[in-house]
Amino acid sequence: MNRKIRVESPRYQQIAMDIASKIVKKNYIIGEKIYARSAIASQYGVSSETARRAICILSDLGIVETTKGSGVIIKSYEKALEFIHHYDATESVNDIKNDLKNSVARQRKELEYFNSCLTQLMDKTERLQYINPFIPFETEITSECPFVDQTVAEVNFWHNTSATIVAIKRNNGLIMSPGPYAIFQENDIFYFVGDEDCKSRVQKFLYS
Numbered sequence: 001m002n003r004k005i006r007v008e009s010p011r012y013q014q015i016a017m018d019i020a021s022k023i024v025k026k027n028y029i030i031g032e033k034i035y036a037r038s039a040i041a042s043q044y045g046v047s048s049e050t051a052r053r054a055i056c057i058l059s060d061l062g063i064v065e066t067t068k069g070s071g072v073i074i075k076s077y078e079k080a081l082e083f084i085h086h087y088d089a090t091e092s093v094n095d096i097k098n099d100l101k102n103s104v105a106r107q108r109k110e111l112e113y114f115n116s117c118l119t120q121l122m123d124k125t126e127r128l129q130y131i132n133p134f135i136p137f138e139t140e141i142t143s144e145c146p147f148v149d150q151t152v153a154e155v156n157f158w159h160n161t162s163a164t165i166v167a168i169k170r171n172n173g174l175i176m177s178p179g180p181y182a183i184f185q186e187n188d189i190f191y192f193v194g195d196e197d198c199k200s201r202v203q204k205f206l207y208s
Contacts, residue, residue: 012053015044017087019054020063023080032074034064040072058083111172118169136166136191137199141184145206153180161201163194 019034028034041051055072058064063080065073122138141148147155152165168175168182169189175182184190192202 010053011044011046012050013057013087015040015046015051015054016057017084018044019058020080020083020087023063023074023077024084026077028074030074030077034072034074037072114172118174136193137163137202138189138191139199139202139206141186141188141190141206143186145184145186147184147206148186150184151180152178152182152184155184157205160205161192161194161198163192163198163202165190165192167191 019040022028037048037051037055040054041048044051055064055066058072058080059066061079061083063074063076063083065075067073152158158164165178165182166176168178168191170185170187192198194201
């Protein structure tokens with residue numbers, strides 16, 4: 001889940017970047033003739049078409065000059081440096097975008113897993129709640145409930161229903177053993193335990 005997936009630039013762009021880096025490091029001097037296209041293809045282990053595209057990038061940016069039959073001639077250190085800075089900035093932005101996409105995908109999968117587990121729990125709850133008194137009932141707090149924004153203690157929930165609240169599902173989280181100071185909020189799902197009649201008493205109390 002935590003493995004980082006890196007989106008790499010095309011091979012010809014990587015070759016152009018490598019040659020530009022060598023120019024900036026002054027491995028070559030202005031006016032020096034370097035490899036022909038076939039030599040570049042052989043050196044980097046790529047096709048002649050890939051080598052041609054790499055040279056086209058450098059030529060279009062004014063970093064090198066190509067003459068038919070004369071190979072590739074170094075033309076500008078400064079433009080090679082500009083290309084490197086632009087390439088690095090683009091790579092950094094792409095990395096950040098990719099990390100964000102991966103993070104969103106991971107969170108979506110985790111939320112789907114949470115919802116799946118919760119659905120299974122609710123299915124089992126419905127089948128067992130009349131057999132075992134400790135299996136919780138549930139009720140949703142809607143805008144029609146008069147106790148929205150009040151605490152469990154303020155409305156004397158236990159005294160009025162004989163039910164004990166064991167958990168609250170709020171947004172994507174589950175609050176266990178919320179206690180008397182838990183607040184009734186719209187769209188909350190309250191889980192509670194009690195005798196077989198407590199569910200009807202809770203519904204009547206909350207929505208009388």
